[in-house]
Amino acid sequence: MQSxxxxxxxxxxLLIYRIASTISYQMMMVAVGWHIFEITxxxxxxGLVGLAELVPYFLFALYAGHAVDYYSRKLIAxxxxxxxxxxxxxxxxxxxDYLQPATALIYLGVAFLGVGRALLRPSYQSLFGELIPRxxxxxxxxxxxxxxQACVVSGxxxxxxxxxxxxxxxxxxxxxxxxxxxxxxxxxxxxxxxVSMEHKNQFFKSLKIGLSYVKNHHLLLTTMSLDMxxxxxxxxxxxxxxxxxxxxxxxxxxxxxxxxxxxxxxMLTGIYLARHPILKHSGKYMIxxxxxxxxxxxxxxxxxxxxLSVLFLFLTGFFDSISVVVRSAxxxxxxxxxxxxxxxxxxxxxxxSSNELGALESGMAASLMGLIPSxxxxxxxxxxxxxxxxxxxxxxxxxxxxDLIEHQGQEPKP
Numbered sequence: 201m202q203s204x205x206x207x208x209x210x211x212x213x214l215l216i217y218r219i220a221s222t223i224s225y226q227m228m229m230v231a232v233g234w235h236i237f238e239i240t241x242x243x244x245x246x247g248l249v250g251l252a253e254l255v256p257y258f259l260f261a262l263y264a265g266h267a268v269d270y271y272s273r274k275l276i277a278x279x280x281x282x283x284x285x286x287x288x289x290x291x292x293x294x295x296x297d298y299l300q301p302a303t304a305l306i307y308l309g310v311a312f313l314g315v316g317r318a319l320l321r322p323s324y325q326s327l328f329g330e331l332i333p334r335x336x337x338x339x340x341x342x343x344x345x346x347x348x349q350a351c352v353v354s355g356x357x358x359x360x361x362x363x364x365x366x367x368x369x370x371x372x373x374x375x376x377x378x379x380x381x382x383x384x385x386x387x388x389x390x391x392x393x394x395v396s397m398e399h400k401n402q403f404f405k406s407l408k409i410g411l412s413y414v415k416n417h418h419l420l421l422t423t424m425s426l427d428m429x430x431x432x433x434x435x436x437x438x439x440x441x442x443x444x445x446x447x448x449x450x451x452x453x454x455x456x457x458x459x460x461x462x463x464x465x466x467m468l469t470g471i472y473l474a475r476h477p478i479l480k481h482s483g484k485y486m487i488x489x490x491x492x493x494x495x496x497x498x499x500x501x502x503x504x505x506x507x508l509s510v511l512f513l514f515l516t517g518f519f520d521s522i523s524v525v526v527r528s529a530x531x532x533x534x535x536x537x538x539x540x541x542x543x544x545x546x547x548x549x550x551x552x553s554s555n556e557l558g559a560l561e562s563g564m565a566a567s568l569m570g571l572i573p574s575x576x577x578x579x580x581x582x583x584x585x586x587x588x589x590x591x592x593x594x595x596x597x598x599x600x601x602x603d604l605i606e607h608q609g610q611e612p613k614p
Contacts, residue, residue: 288376
């Protein structure tokens with residue numbers, strides 16, 4: 201059995217990797233959003249940023265999940281960070297006007313970030329499940345979620361400040377350099393050898409097995425679906441550059457604060473959940489949290505001051521953290537190690553891609569309905585989705601993480 205000291209060291213190195221890659225990504229996306237809106241002054245262009253990342257993510261995610269299950273997870277994680285470094289330097293030259301046309305090249309840079317995220321998600325999730333003892337999963341999932349949100353706090357805040365102080369070009373460059381620390385941290389991790397080589401060179405057969413597993417595991421499928429719908433319709437973050445300029449009449453510093461507010465709520469909640477895991481009535485807590493997230497989005501849409509906007513976004517982070525921690529634990533506790541890459545990639549298609557689809561949906565809805573009504577509509581749909589799930593998904597509603605630990609990932613009967 202792995203000692204506590206060894207587990208802590210492994211988790212520390214893995215956490216440094218996630219922190220560096222997440223801060224790099226968050227800084228770059230804030231800079232991209234500000235850069236695009238500065239050039240186009242069009243909310244639809246903000247939604248297209250999500251689409252530019254989504255397309256390559258879809259194209260690479262499933263194969264990345266397959267590769268993670270059969271090849272070096274460390275190497276794939278390393279390559280994901282390397283892409284962040286390259287994109288950061290590339291966008292720096294775009295911001296300096298050395299490369300044209302700027303708008304098209306910004307979208308191209310975002311597309312390569314989508315490739316990087318397709319590699320990063322399954323490699324990180326698989327390394328986490330491989331290296332962290334099963335009984336410690338709820339605790340370390342909460343710590344990981346809290347650390348992730350701390351990055352989402354610092355990344356946008358740093359980006360907003362740097363844009364105002366030293367400009368877009370050096371903000372892009374800094375975001376790329378931060379990813380170098382992630383590359384270093386992943387080298388320190390001792391990866392275990394994969395045992396099964398079955399279907400290593402048969403991508404479609406391997407993918408079919410992963411899809412079949414998710415389809416037949418009702419708890420996992422319902423959890424993914426709920427989170428996907430919540431993110432798809434409740435994602436107001438992509439509209440923040442427009443909200444800052446048109447409603448709050450503020451600058452990039454306010455954008456950084458607003459982007460950080462949900463993460464602060466998530467970070468504090470994650471710290472609490474690490475010490476007090478939701479082992480009983482976990483499914484109910486998750487569903488109620490999704491409803492609370494939607495209500496908070498509605499409140500944010502009606503706010504007209506920076507203080508109220510920050511408060512409601514803080515609450516979205518509070519509720520989102522509960523959902524994320526429970527969902528992460530469900531994924532880790534119900535997925536066999538030899539399938540973590542594929543299931544994580546499928547989960548990414550459900551949940552991760554919904555961020556970009558949500559950004560596109562928000563941009564299109566804002567252009568048709570207006571900025572404020574579109575945000576309120578998204579929050580209302582999220583509340584409805586949570587209500588429908590509560591009454592029509594008994595497997596999730598009755599789920600306890602404690603039972604998943606005791607049943608070794610076998611799906612308990614509702």
